[in-house]
Amino acid sequence: GAVVSQHPSRVICKSGTSVKIECRSLDFQATTMFWYRQFPKKSLMLMATSNEGSKATYEQGVEKDKFLINHASLTLSTLTVTSAHPEDSSFYICSADGQVGVTQYFGPGTRLTVL
Amino acid sequence: QKEVEQNSGPLSVPEGAIASLNCTYSDRVSQSFFWYRQYSGKSPELIMSIYSNGDKEDGRFTAQLNKASQYVSLLIRDSQPSDSATYLCAVNQAGGTSYGKLTFGQGTILTVHP
Numbered sequence: 001g002a003v004v005s006q007h008p009s010r011v012i013c014k015s016g017t018s019v020k021i022e023c024r025s026l027d028f029q030a031t032t033m034f035w036y037r038q039f040p041k042k043s044l045m046l047m048a049t050s051n052e053g054s055k056a057t058y059e060q061g062v063e064k065d066k067f068l069i070n071h072a073s074l075t076l077s078t079l080t081v082t083s084a085h086p087e088d089s090s091f092y093i094c095s096a097d098g099q100v101g102v103t104q105y106f107g108p109g110t111r112l113t114v115l
Numbered sequence: 116q117k118e119v120e121q122n123s124g125p126l127s128v129p130e131g132a133i134a135s136l137n138c139t140y141s142d143r144v145s146q147s148f149f150w151y152r153q154y155s156g157k158s159p160e161l162i163m164s165i166y167s168n169g170d171k172e173d174g175r176f177t178a179q180l181n182k183a184s185q186y187v188s189l190l191i192r193d194s195q196p197s198d199s200a201t202y203l204c205a206v207n208q209a210g211g212t213s214y215g216k217l218t219f220g221q222g223t224i225l226t227v228h229p
Contacts, residue, residue: 109158
């Protein structure tokens with residue numbers, strides 16, 4: 001149980017394009033989904049918290065117009081990196097929380113490379 | 116600023132030994148504590164969760180929590196080369212809009228050598 005998937009697992013795009021990453025909870029309904037970014041040899045940094053049917057809450061320093069988050073259902077959240085630039089290249093990981101305050105389960109991550 | 120601190124290591128132990136990983140946190144009202152294992156290039160995998168003071172054992176893993184000292188640790192008995200990974204300590208913030216968010220430490224790199 002508690003499986004979270006992400007798609008795509010790897011994406012390479014040109015600078016200026018937009019990339020959409022999907023996060024799905026496969027066997028449970030996620031009250032909340034979280035989006036993290038991880039740079040090489042660094043820990044996970046929370047970007048935003050996403051609740052189904054409401055606007056995402058972004059962490060300080062994260063541009064909400066650049067990283068668009070949509071949480072349309074209890075099993076799907078999407079992160080769109082708009083007008084991507086090389087500095088956006090990173091490992092993006094989502095997690096899902098079936099019950100507030102209880103364990104988060106992580107997706108396998110999406111490695112984004114912007115040329 | 117709520118912080119979670121770990122020794123970044125690397126921690127190197129011989130196969131079969133006990134690996135001890137430590138973590139301190141600054142937010143005294145934190146309620147839930149987690150240890151995740153992350154292999155290079157992969158996402159974190161939950162190893163242990165602990166919510167009450169004391170020890171919690173699961174197979175070769177034992178988590179220890181001391182809320183008075185704001186300290187949580189992970190012991191890995193009979194360490195195996197496959198345990199070599201980065202271990203992330205995570206703390207669940209409590210209260211208000213922070214409820215449910217995890218704050219991660221920087222991770223401890225563990226190497227188990229044959």
